[in-house]
Amino acid sequence: MKGIFVACFLITNVLFGQKIYWTESGKLKWSNFKSKINNQRGENVVAYTNCGWIYSYVRSSNPKSAIKIKIETVFNENKSWKDVKKINDYVLLHEQKHFDVAEVFSRKLRKEVAEKVKTGMDFDKYFKEIYNRILKEYQDFQRAYDGETKNGIIEEKQSEYNRIIAEELENFKSYKAS
Known part of the structure; x- marks a missing residue:
């Protein structure tokens, strides 16, 4: 008998609301920023992107059996905010790059998970350590x-940074979500 367990842990508390999953062709629009609350509380904050990743897995009750892990990059519309008086295309590009960075680190997580x-x-032995280390690297980045960039x-x-992020996406392209 197979046991199924699905876990959704988000690195930025992306627990509720409309989610957009990262795709190469998908780009954020200002209409995706639906929060009414500036949770950054700064007068100079123009926008805030709430993004990260979620994972789920399916495993057997036999610990030696194969495990299937799915990692997806998400943007949470209801926790992402914008100041409608200050937004422009340049700021939107900066916010898109935050989402792209989340995808870079999702790919790094997928790579390590696939290898180990x-x-x-x-999973029981390695996943938490891999996850926490990559989470810290992601947050630091x-x-x-x-x-x-002084927020762009x-x-x-x-x-x-646009160049660095594009290079990292390319470097880890074989670890795009399937």
Whole structure:
């Protein structure tokens, strides 16, 4: 008898609301930012992107049996906010890159999981450590991205990050969600 367990843990509390799943051709629009609350509480904040990843898995009650893990990158519309008086296409690109960064780290997570987690026993032994390490790397990258670009204001740094993010998506393209 197979046991099925589905877990959805989100790195940014993406628990409720409309979700958009990351795709290469899909781009955010200002209409996707539906929160009425600026939870960043800064006067200079123009927008806030709530994104991250969710995972689910199916495993047998036999810990030596294969496990199937699915990892998806999501944007939560109801927790993403914009100041309608300040938005523009340049700011939207900066916010899109936050979503793209989430996809980069989803791919890194998929890669490590594919390499190290083959069975339920592997999951129990390795998944939490892999997940937490990549989560920290993701959070550090997002902070550095906003800090170094001053939330997209420094155009030269924004261009540099646009290039870095595109390269990382390309480097991990074989780990796109299937």
